[in-house]
Amino acid sequence: MFEHVNDYPVDPIMIGADLFAQDPRPDKLNLTVGIYQDDQGRTPILEAVKRAEQRLVETQDSKSYRALTGDAEYCAILGHELLGEAFDAGWVAAQTSGGAVALRVMADLLAQMPNPPTVWLQTPTYGNYVPILNAAGAGHQALPYYDPLRSLLTFEQMLDGLKAARPGDVFLLQGSCHNPTGADMSEDQFTALLDVLEARGVVPWIDLAYLGFAGSFAADCAMARQIANRFPECILCITLSKSFGIYRDRAGALFVKTRASDHQRITRAVTAIVRSGASHAPDHGPAVVRTILQDADLKALWLRDLDQMRQRVARMRQRIVATEQEIFDTERLSYLGRQVGMFSLLPLDATQEAALIRDHGIHVVQGGRINVARLGDGDVGWLVKAVCGLLPTSG
Numbered sequence: 001m002f003e004h005v006n007d008y009p010v011d012p013i014m015i016g017a018d019l020f021a022q023d024p025r026p027d028k029l030n031l032t033v034g035i036y037q038d039d040q041g042r043t044p045i046l047e048a049v050k051r052a053e054q055r056l057v058e059t060q061d062s063k064s065y066r067a068l069t070g071d072a073e074y075c076a077i078l079g080h081e082l083l084g085e086a087f088d089a090g091w092v093a094a095q096t097s098g099g100a101v102a103l104r105v106m107a108d109l110l111a112q113m114p115n116p117p118t119v120w121l122q123t124p125t126y127g128n129y130v131p132i133l134n135a136a137g138a139g140h141q142a143l144p145y146y147d148p149l150r151s152l153l154t155f156e157q158m159l160d161g162l163k164a165a166r167p168g169d170v171f172l173l174q175g176s177c178h179n180p181t182g183a184d185m186s187e188d189q190f191t192a193l194l195d196v197l198e199a200r201g202v203v204p205w206i207d208l209a210y211l212g213f214a215g216s217f218a219a220d221c222a223m224a225r226q227i228a229n230r231f232p233e234c235i236l237c238i239t240l241s242k243s244f245g246i247y248r249d250r251a252g253a254l255f256v257k258t259r260a261s262d263h264q265r266i267t268r269a270v271t272a273i274v275r276s277g278a279s280h281a282p283d284h285g286p287a288v289v290r291t292i293l294q295d296a297d298l299k300a301l302w303l304r305d306l307d308q309m310r311q312r313v314a315r316m317r318q319r320i321v322a323t324e325q326e327i328f329d330t331e332r333l334s335y336l337g338r339q340v341g342m343f344s345l346l347p348l349d350a351t352q353e354a355a356l357i358r359d360h361g362i363h364v365v366q367g368g369r370i371n372v373a374r375l376g377d378g379d380v381g382w383l384v385k386a387v388c389g390l391l392p393t394s395g
């Protein structure tokens, strides 16, 4: 009977990783994978994480199940860390297996509503949103967010497209270090977006994956806080994979702000959806996060390492800009210096992108996404020469 199974699409990031693995050249550069790397090309375990793990080994006295919504203490500490005073008992919270499961639980909840809302998406955006929404059966529509060839936000077009949204629809946006564009909205643009969402009765759904990689952990929570302070209903998904470097340990959470009269019902809905899908979230990663956030010394250590990760990414961005200036005296990649986080899109069409891989051994995700954290000092000139060699000289 398995002959009747449809052929499923392969994730473009996995395709990129496969093409890289199959490339026989010794000199090749893998900018596809979405994890942080330090100057030595390692994805290190942060010192605060190591110490928290050690403490857990010594003190944890049970591995019994948590509640279906996970450890209430973890959710409360994380909620306060993210939202400050805007986090109170009015939020439904669940510990989830990374950010992807938080997104999936919410997608299931929306799809199972009697009149399911449409989820409006920024395009381009995180490549797993559409598969998650489709798997849940949630309806979605794309709005233009960014023009990769001009390296500019298409903000007005996005607002214009939102005119078709109905009250009760949902707008899924990213908190900081937009994946894959690296282009975040300005403060004014963000406020203008919230004005439109509020006026149209559209519920914001913010996904936070790279807190600490733009300004600082606290500064990068600003968008989520504004939403939480302004909207009576909103949704927040978070992954700690990147901010704590605990990718495989699967720490995440879902937070839903409801009106008081809906609170118990949404708690039961989230609990039932977790039960029938992911069931209990793994606890090791979230326990590490809780331990760090509860201890002032560990927290300071973690924030120091997070700062270093952010500074390295920012340094590589500035180095790309400076290298282009030195070699070509042009500014075709200068937008990379104004963007934030690990990812950005190269302004290449499909033919240029194929040439980048074929002729220069530089592997990017289909659509031109690069992870600047995967660049070593010696790689920058290679990338700049290859990309600028493919672009027109003006720009």
Ligand SMILES: Cc1ncc(COP(=O)(O)O)c(C=O)c1O
Binding pocket: 034, 097, 098, 099, 100, 101, 126, 174, 179, 207, 208, 209, 239, 240, 241, 247, 250, 251, 252
């Ligand atoms: C924007 C965004 N949201 C969510 C996730 C999911 O993260 P996790 O690995 O914790 O499921 C990612 C991971 O890359 C992401 O980039």
